[in-house]
Amino acid sequence: MDNYTDISTELCGMKLLNPTVLASGILGVSGSSLANVARNGAGAVTTKSIGIEQRKGHPGPVIITYDQGMVNAVGLSTSGIKESLAEIEYAKKHAGVPIIASVFASTVKEFGIVAKEISRSNPDLIEVNISCPNVEAEFGRPFGTDPKISADVTKIVKKNTRIPVIVKLSPNVGSIAQIAKAVVKAGADGITAINTAGPGMVISIETARPILSNKAGGVSGPAIKPIAVRCVYDIYAALKEMKKEDKIPIIGTGGVTYGNDAVEMFMAGASAVGIGTGVYIRGIDVFRKVSYEVKEFMGKENYGSIASMRGIAHD
Amino acid sequence: MTEQPKIHSIKRVIDEAKDARTFVFYGQLDSSPGQFVNVWIPGVDEKPYSISYQDDEKFAITCFAVGNFSKSFNGMKEGDKIGIRGPYGTRFTTSGIRNAVLVGGGCGTAPLAFLANELRKRKVNVDFIMGARSNEFLMYHERMVSAGVNVHIATDDGSAGFKGFSTELLDRLLAGKAKDADMIYACGPEIMMKKVIDIADRHGRRCELSLERYMKCGFGICGQCCVDNLGIRVCKEGPVMGKEIVKHIFEFNKYKRDSSGKKVPFYGSCN
Ligand SMILES: Cc1cc2nc3c(=O)[nH]c(=O)nc-3n(C[C@H](O)[C@H](O)[C@H](O)COP(=O)(O)O)c2cc1C
Ligand code: FES
Numbered sequence: 001m002d003n004y005t006d007i008s009t010e011l012c013g014m015k016l017l018n019p020t021v022l023a024s025g026i027l028g029v030s031g032s033s034l035a036n037v038a039r040n041g042a043g044a045v046t047t048k049s050i051g052i053e054q055r056k057g058h059p060g061p062v063i064i065t066y067d068q069g070m071v072n073a074v075g076l077s078t079s080g081i082k083e084s085l086a087e088i089e090y091a092k093k094h095a096g097v098p099i100i101a102s103v104f105a106s107t108v109k110e111f112g113i114v115a116k117e118i119s120r121s122n123p124d125l126i127e128v129n130i131s132c133p134n135v136e137a138e139f140g141r142p143f144g145t146d147p148k149i150s151a152d153v154t155k156i157v158k159k160n161t162r163i164p165v166i167v168k169l170s171p172n173v174g175s176i177a178q179i180a181k182a183v184v185k186a187g188a189d190g191i192t193a194i195n196t197a198g199p200g201m202v203i204s205i206e207t208a209r210p211i212l213s214n215k216a217g218g219v220s221g222p223a224i225k226p227i228a229v230r231c232v233y234d235i236y237a238a239l240k241e242m243k244k245e246d247k248i249p250i251i252g253t254g255g256v257t258y259g260n261d262a263v264e265m266f267m268a269g270a271s272a273v274g275i276g277t278g279v280y281i282r283g284i285d286v287f288r289k290v291s292y293e294v295k296e297f298m299g300k301e302n303y304g305s306i307a308s309m310r311g312i313a314h315d
Numbered sequence: 316m317t318e319q320p321k322i323h324s325i326k327r328v329i330d331e332a333k334d335a336r337t338f339v340f341y342g343q344l345d346s347s348p349g350q351f352v353n354v355w356i357p358g359v360d361e362k363p364y365s366i367s368y369q370d371d372e373k374f375a376i377t378c379f380a381v382g383n384f385s386k387s388f389n390g391m392k393e394g395d396k397i398g399i400r401g402p403y404g405t406r407f408t409t410s411g412i413r414n415a416v417l418v419g420g421g422c423g424t425a426p427l428a429f430l431a432n433e434l435r436k437r438k439v440n441v442d443f444i445m446g447a448r449s450n451e452f453l454m455y456h457e458r459m460v461s462a463g464v465n466v467h468i469a470t471d472d473g474s475a476g477f478k479g480f481s482t483e484l485l486d487r488l489l490a491g492k493a494k495d496a497d498m499i500y501a502c503g504p505e506i507m508m509k510k511v512i513d514i515a516d517r518h519g520r521r522c523e524l525s526l527e528r529y530m531k532c533g534f535g536i537c538g539q540c541c542v543d544n545l546g547i548r549v550c551k552e553g554p555v556m557g558k559e560i561v562k563h564i565f566e567f568n569k570y571k572r573d574s575s576g577k578k579v580p581f582y583g584s585c586n
Contacts, residue, residue: 027538027548029576036546048538048576056574060353060361063532065318074531077539079577094544206322207396209357280536284551 005298007291009043009272009306011249012164012189014098014124016043016272018291019262019306023253023276024049024102024127024168025074027284031090038095041288043272046100047088049129052114054080059213064202069221069255070277071200073214076104081117088121098124100166103157108149112156119161126163128153131170131195144170144195147182154186166190166251169231171197171224176231177238184239184248192251192274193231197224221255221277228254229268236269236311245269245311257281259293266306267313318534320355320398326373328393333451334380335422336389337367338397344374346402348409348430349525349555352376353533355398356391360384363530363550365426365502366402367455377425377454403533405555407500407523412439416488416496418481418511420446420503426525427502428455435462442467442493446481446503450474482510489518496520505568505581512558522558528571539576542566 009019021044022028022037028048037045057077064071078084084101091099101123105111115126130153131144143149150167157165167183169176171194180191196218204211232252239245252270256262257278265273278286294306303309327339344352346366354376355361362384368375380389391397407430415434419427424445434441441464447453449472459466468476469484477484481503489496501511502525515522528549531537535551542549543566552560561567570578 026536027541029538029572030541030543030546032543032546033538033541033548034546035544036541039546054575054577057531059359060531061320061355062361063318063536064320065534067317070536074537077531077575079572079575083577090544202319204320204322204357204398207357207398211319211355211398213360277536280534284535284548 005295006305007295007298011044011098011251011272012125012166014044016098018043018287019266019272019294020287020290021100021251021272021274022046022287023274024129026276026279028102031087031094034091034099035094037284037287038097040285041291042097043287043291044098044100045091045095046127046274047084047102049076049078049102049104050081050084050114050118051076051078051104052081052110052117054078061211061213064211065280066202069219069223070280071202071212071217071219072196073212073217075214081114084118085121088118088123092122100125100127102127102129102168104129108152108156111153112160115157116160119163123163125166125190126157126161127166127168127192128157129168129195131168142170144179145173147179150179151182151186154183154188158187164189166192168192168195169235170195171227171231171254177234180235180238181242184242184244188248190249190251191235192253193235194224194228194254196220197227197254221281222257223255225255225261228252229264232265232270233268233313237314239269240314256290257286259290259297262290262294263297263309266309267311269311269314271306271310318400320353320361320400322396323399324396325391325393328391331377332454335377335452335454337375337377338391339368339373339375340399341373343371344369344402346374347406348433349407349426350402350404351533351554352399352401352403353530354388355400356384356387357398359387363533365525367425367428368432369429377422379422401533403550405553407555408498409433409437412498414440414493414496415442416485416493416499417441417443418446418485418499418501418503418507419443420481420507421448421452423501423503423525424454427500428459430500431459431464432462435464441465442488442496444469444481444484444488446470446507448472480507480510482507482514485511486514489514489520498523501525508561509568512562515558523555524558524561525554526556526561527554529574531574539572539574
């Protein structure tokens with residue numbers, strides 16, 4: 001294997017030394033935890049989704065696994081914007097990698113406020129979570145299922161910040177390509193795909209009750225990887241149609257556990273990969289492991305860069 | 316491994332002390348002292364608990380009625396069903412120890428009682444300092460005595476044993492009767508554990524402590540239990556940690572995070 005194989009990549013002008021990104025909601029509660037994940041090899045780290053007001057989230061159980069993946073309904077717990085600013089500032093100082101601030105809100109207008117507020121801590125990128133499935137009862141259908149609302153959210157966020165904006169999409173829609181086009185037209189600088197699939201449910205047969213307190217939860221991990229790869233593929237095809245594929249990066253997320261999974265994502269059109277459930281499966285140093293495996297594959301197959309693999313599964 | 320609660324029915328309920336009940340379950344948990352499980356009461360919530368007893372056919376958890384969850388847990392009866400997942404987390408060192416001193420404060424005595432039994436099985440000399448507010452909060456006394464543990468009691472009000480802090484007893488023991496102690500184990504309020512670390516340093520002894528933080532998953536994913544500034548996970552790199560690591564935990568004995576992730580000042584142990 002060639003030690004000099006370059007696995008760096010770029011997201012909206014930010015250079016990542018390797019293409020692995022900590023996905024939102026995993027280990028991203030505090031700045032010190034984000035820095036610890038960076039020490040374990042992540043090329044960039046994403047905070048847990050941040051909202052304006054403090055929220056406790058759902059009672060437990062909120063995260064369980066089954067033999068093919070994970071099901072979670074944490075319920076968007078957040079310490080609120082003020083506390084979160086301090087966490088991001090800490091991560092900015094100590095993580096040594098780009099910090100992506102994930103935000104959510106309950107109305108279009110509030111998305112503007114949270115974007116403006118979060119920008120004060122100067123994250124490298126803002127990821128807009130319009131796709132969380134776990135709080136529908138409170139927040140109505142997720143914003144991310146409607147192209148028009150998705151575009152409105154993107155526009156208001158862009159208007160309220162000068163930091164590049166990535167929009168995170170849900171796979172639980174008729175056409176993810178259509179949503180992707182809508183948010184790119186509205187000014188999105190990048191796309192993360194996908195958030196959790198489903199929602200799914202696991203029932204405890206001895207008590208005849210769903211285990212999660214929210215009953216249903218988002219499905220992640222290896223089970224959803226083919227869905228995630230297809231979504232990234234569709235989004236990249238849509239970007240090509242718009243002749244924007246060179247300008248808009250995609251963070252391919254969903255079931256990435258080994259280097260080969262990441263390579264699949266690049267070939268479908270991703271510029272980087274998000275890793276969440278993989279932390280459970282392979283440990284907190286999954287980022288270092290996946291980077292190494294990607295490098296190994298590239299050496300073996302003679303790929304000189306991540307960019308040279310991007311989108312090559314398309315005709 | 317699949318992280319789903321396994322349903323157990325409560326086999327026995329023991330009134331351990333005021334506000335404290337021990338729930339006994341049949342089955343092999345395969346845990347080691349210091350580890351914890353997540354207890355699910357369907358329709359209520361799920362919370363982490365240390366294992367307070369384990370043998371070849373049963374194990375036990377001791378619950379202290381402090382909040383909503385623990386109150387409904389303590390209201391459960393023999394035959395009631397609860398879910399248990401785990402065991403999770405790091406364990407106390409039990410090999411290569413000859414003389415051990417255990418310091419437990421309040422509900423922190425629970426994991427140490429399991430540890431004391433395990434150490435006695437390995438023929439380790441065990442001095443167990445139990446700290447409690449008063450006589451009625453003392454736990455496991457007879458169980459420990461019959462396992463051959465030297466029990467030392469400290470109460471805030473002097474209603475049993477020494478009137479004062481368990482850490483004062485520790486200091487004296489290390490200078491006298493337990494001068495050969497090669498390991499100190501502590502679990503309890505962080506203010507107590509901070510003093511234990513200072514004393515262990517002063518006497519040049521090894522020391523392991525068990526920490527507690529708000530937990531959502533228990534298996535290293537949610538990040539709710541991460542401590543500043545190391546960012547390590549109490550559910551995974553803990554709950555048992557050596558004193559050299561704990562000394563580097565900035566938030567130790569200062570604050571912890573609640574279920575929203577917000578920092579809250581430290582009030583004590585037992586969620
Ligand atoms: C426990 C857990 C919490 C999550 N919380 C968030 C969140 O707050 N915001 C968000 O945008 N995505 C959240 N996600 C979704 C992940 O970021 C990711 O999109 C999804 O899990 C698929 O990736 P994976 O298969 O690598 O886990 C969460 C996922 C999990 C498992
Ligand atoms: S409780 Fe979730 S990471 Fe520790």
